[in-house]
Amino acid sequence: MFLPTTKKEMEKLGWDRLDVVLVSGDSYIDSPYVGVAVIGKVLLEAGFRVGVIGQPDISNDDVMRLGIPQLFWGVSAGCIDSMVANRTASGKKRNRDDYTPGGRNDRRPDRATIAYTNLIRRYSREEPKPVVLGGIEASLRRVAHYDCWTDSVRRSVLFDAKADFLLYGMCERSVVELARCLKDGKDASIVRGLCYISKTLPEGSIELPSFEEAAADKDAFTRAFQLFYNNNDPATASRLAQGHADRYLVQNPPAFYLEQKDFDAVYNIKYERDLHPFHKKDGEVKALETIRFSISTHRGCYGECGFCAIAVHEGRRVRSRSSESIIAEARQIARHPLFKGRIHDVGGPSANMYATTCTRMEKSGCCMKKSCISPKVCPLMKFGHDEQISLLKAVRSIEGVKKAIVASGIRHDLVLADRKDGERYLKELVAHHVSGQMKIAPEHTETSVLDQMGKPGCTPEALVKFKELFYKFTGEAGLKQFLSYYLMAAHPGCTAADMKKLKSFVTRELGSIPEQVQVFTPTPSTFSTLVYWTGRDPFTGRPVFVEKSAKGREEQKAILCGYEKEGRHPAPKPHWQKKQHLKGRGAKKY
Ligand code: SF4
Ligand code: SF4
Numbered sequence: 001m002f003l004p005t006t007k008k009e010m011e012k013l014g015w016d017r018l019d020v021v022l023v024s025g026d027s028y029i030d031s032p033y034v035g036v037a038v039i040g041k042v043l044l045e046a047g048f049r050v051g052v053i054g055q056p057d058i059s060n061d062d063v064m065r066l067g068i069p070q071l072f073w074g075v076s077a078g079c080i081d082s083m084v085a086n087r088t089a090s091g092k093k094r095n096r097d098d099y100t101p102g103g104r105n106d107r108r109p110d111r112a113t114i115a116y117t118n119l120i121r122r123y124s125r126e127e128p129k130p131v132v133l134g135g136i137e138a139s140l141r142r143v144a145h146y147d148c149w150t151d152s153v154r155r156s157v158l159f160d161a162k163a164d165f166l167l168y169g170m171c172e173r174s175v176v177e178l179a180r181c182l183k184d185g186k187d188a189s190i191v192r193g194l195c196y197i198s199k200t201l202p203e204g205s206i207e208l209p210s211f212e213e214a215a216a217d218k219d220a221f222t223r224a225f226q227l228f229y230n231n232n233d234p235a236t237a238s239r240l241a242q243g244h245a246d247r248y249l250v251q252n253p254p255a256f257y258l259e260q261k262d263f264d265a266v267y268n269i270k271y272e273r274d275l276h277p278f279h280k281k282d283g284e285v286k287a288l289e290t291i292r293f294s295i296s297t298h299r300g301c302y303g304e305c306g307f308c309a310i311a312v313h314e315g316r317r318v319r320s321r322s323s324e325s326i327i328a329e330a331r332q333i334a335r336h337p338l339f340k341g342r343i344h345d346v347g348g349p350s351a352n353m354y355a356t357t358c359t360r361m362e363k364s365g366c367c368m369k370k371s372c373i374s375p376k377v378c379p380l381m382k383f384g385h386d387e388q389i390s391l392l393k394a395v396r397s398i399e400g401v402k403k404a405i406v407a408s409g410i411r412h413d414l415v416l417a418d419r420k421d422g423e424r425y426l427k428e429l430v431a432h433h434v435s436g437q438m439k440i441a442p443e444h445t446e447t448s449v450l451d452q453m454g455k456p457g458c459t460p461e462a463l464v465k466f467k468e469l470f471y472k473f474t475g476e477a478g479l480k481q482f483l484s485y486y487l488m489a490a491h492p493g494c495t496a497a498d499m500k501k502l503k504s505f506v507t508r509e510l511g512s513i514p515e516q517v518q519v520f521t522p523t524p525s526t527f528s529t530l531v532y533w534t535g536r537d538p539f540t541g542r543p544v545f546v547e548k549s550a551k552g553r554e555e556q557k558a559i560l561c562g563y564e565k566e567g568r569h570p571a572p573k574p575h576w577q578k579k580q581h582l583k584g585r586g587a588k589k590y
Pocket of ligand 1: 311
């Protein structure tokens with residue numbers, strides 16, 4: 001079933017009032033890939049009546065469409081931080097939004113978490129209920145953080161939104177606990193994975209440099225970030241507190257990860273795998289093309305690439321679903337009336353980390369001073385590709401499945417590091433699980449840049465070796481398919497000279513002009529953003545070159561894409577950037 005989006009749909013279910021109303025910056029897609037749908041369904045399974053308002057019209061009281069909930073409002077900006085979804089790092093409006101019907105980017109306000117909370121406050125004065133923030137925007141902005149769109153350190157979003165609670169990370173467990181506390185009138189501030197505002201410093205908390213200190217002093221900001229980053233594993237984290245003027249932002253330790261049976265249960269719930277009919281009149285959502293028939297096999301990533309927020313949001317520890325649960329989901333997909341035989345992805349943050357474990361990590365949390373895979377795979381990690389090979393074989397042999405693609409990125413350095421099964425895995429992928437092109441993300445080839453990215457193991461030699469194996473196995477399988485590469489310009493530590501060297505490597509060794517080149521975006525709460533803001537390596541204290549000017553950043557990209565050579569320098573603007581973009585309905589700046 002779909003969760004209700006109108007009073008009429010509530011009536012059909014015989015519900016006169018909801019316990020929880022979830023408001024999201026995405027349209028409502030009922031899919032296990034969409035956080036709001038998952039949280040709504042998990043709450044429903046726990047016995048709560050839940051409704052969803054996807055992309056409310058912010059020019060009026062649309063947010064009140066389902067009435068005031070008994071327990072709380074849940075507010076999320078959607079699957080992507082609204083500033084990342086709406087704007088480039090230099091502030092230019094993006095024209096497309098894959099989670100908006102029709103694809104036009106005019107429904108998700110900037111700083112959506114704040115915008116929606118303000119609307120709820122404005123229109124529900126007669127019966128105020130707690131507002132609980134969630135989703136990636138709230139999660140990554142839960143303590144004082146650098147925001148590149150204002151080029152400043154901002155307060156915790158809990159203060160800016162004037163909300164009551166914030167649930168961070170993957171919060172299936174904590175949202176149910178919170179709902180039960182609110183229902184039973186118990187103190188909710190004990191829930192793990194929760195942030196709240198306090199007038200006093202809770203006993204036993206680690207105190208971070210305050211917002212004011214972090215905003216004024218880059219060393220204080222660095223110390224705050226490191227304490228924040230090192231207290232992210234449920235096995236070892238302490239409660240954190242950060243002063244904001246005369247109050248404290250309190251972050252309880254993260255929620256314990258779901259055990260495998262509970263993790264499986266989240267995916268055993270029935271999802272419609274479709275856009276709610278409420279939105280259909282406005283067109284299709286592009287995201288559905290890929291997520292409708294995709295399967296998520298695990299969460300978390302121990303890769304710890306500096307520019308990626310997965311470790312902060314999902315956690316560094318990889319938690320995998322059982323193969324039985326994944327296969328059951330694939331069977332369910334195969335029976336879906338719209339399924340035409342192609343599963344678009346069987347993967348996770350890094351597909352080939354499926355079923356990786358480390359006993360130390362399980363018992364006492366992740367090592368703080370050691371990377372699990374860089375520069376070499378840690379000997380204590382139980383890692384390999386055998387289980388994934390068996391899983392993929394089982395999925396592709398399900399009746400009705402013609403192709404099961406692994407479209408999530410894979411870590412090519414891990415494939416090479418697995419001497420026992422790495423090549424066998426790649427052979428299987430190439431022969432059965434690639435659709436025309438396989439994408440990998442080396443990001444760069446210069447050692448100093450790779451070091452700054454936290455990817456010293458992804459050497460150019462490893463890339464060339466992987467490429468050779470890919471084309472060897474492709475030839476053996478008698479297929480025509482190619483390898484494409486995600487590369488990054490303007491990462492902290494990267495100069496124009498580094499981009500020239502990368503260009504020369506790409507032309508010489510990879511033989512292609514890359515299409516997938518992104519300019520580094522300093523998203524909140526990543527290590528690379530810390531370096532971007534402070535201009536210093538947080539581990540050594542040494543200064544790091546950072547290309548901050550919009551022109552210089554685009555020029556770095558242009559070097560790689562070949563515009564320079566063709567005399568079209570800097571990179572030409574896409575046609576849509578030349579137009580004044582349509583403003584969101586009732587758009588307001590926060
Ligand atoms: S390997 Fe991928 S998911 Fe993992 S940290 Fe790096 S970019 Fe993020
Ligand atoms: S023991 Fe090794 S694999 Fe385990 S958490 Fe530490 S570094 Fe990672």
